[in-house]
Amino acid sequence: MTLQRLRQRPRRHLLVLLSVLASGLAPASLWYGTRSTQMIDGQYAANGQVVLESGQVLDIVHWTLFRDGRFYTMTRYGRSLLETSGRVERDLIGHLSLLVESGGLTDALQTSGNDDEVMLNLLYSNQRGSRIRMEPLGDCFWAVETRHIFCPQKSRGPFRRANEAL
Numbered sequence: 473m474t475l476q477r478l479r480q481r482p483r484r485h486l487l488v489l490l491s492v493l494a495s496g497l498a499p500a501s502l503w504y505g506t507r508s509t510q511m512i513d514g515q516y517a518a519n520g521q522v523v524l525e526s527g528q529v530l531d532i533v534h535w536t537l538f539r540d541g542r543f544y545t546m547t548r549y550g551r552s553l554l555e556t557s558g559r560v561e562r563d564l565i566g567h568l569s570l571l572v573e574s575g576g577l578t579d580a581l582q583t584s585g586n587d588d589e590v591m592l593n594l595l596y597s598n599q600r601g602s603r604i605r606m607e608p609l610g611d612c613f614w615a616v617e618t619r620h621i622f623c624p625q626k627s628r629g630p631f632r633r634a635n636e637a638l
Contacts (some may be wrong), residue, residue, distance in 0.1 A: 512538045512560070512568070516613070516622035522549070525589075536622050543570055547597070547620070552579045556597055568606035568613065572599060 516536045521529050530550040537544045538560060547554040558573035573599035597604070597618050605616040612623040 501577065507599055512613075513540070514538060515625040518612075518621040518623055534620055534622075535625070545597075552577065554592040570604040570615070572602040572604070574598065574600060 488546050514537075516538065516635045517534060519531070519533045521531055523529050531548075533548045535546050541560050541619065543556075543558060543560050545554075547556075556572055556575040559571045561569050561571055563569075577595075577598045602617070606613040606622070607616055608614075609621065612621050614621055615616055
């Protein structure tokens with residue numbers, strides 16, 4: 473063998489090894505992502521109040537259902553109702569995020585009282601393509617961009633019929 477062939481042989485082995493590793497990583501990451509989002513399946517809820525810039529106090533009730541890598545959310549801000557659904561995703565590091573695919577909003581201007589922060593949260597939560605990062609907070613999750621808290625719910629809440637049908 474010539475010296476040039478000896479130099480090329482390790483490169484070929486390295487390329488073959490890298491292609492085998494890469495072909496195994498794609499299915500593993502898909503399996504990991506699906507499996508790990510199912511760990512949070514169930515109903516989550518939170519309620520509380522928010523004080524607007526005008527001093528008005530709004531009651532907030534928030535329900536979320538996580539099932540099979542998807543989420544379905546209903547949030548009531550005073551008289552406004554926000555409905556959102558989409559995918560639950562987990563990156564390779566393990567961080568959760570919600571990807572909004574659809575949503576609907578009623579009475580936003582009357583409820584927000586022209587409070588910029590409330591309007592921003594309502595509109596961002598409703599916008600297709602919005603990504604909401606979820607940070608663990610004890611047994612709950614904190615939605616960073618929308619400032620919602622998701623805590624496991626023992627009662628059935630508004631998703632009773634959806635759960636019974638599934």
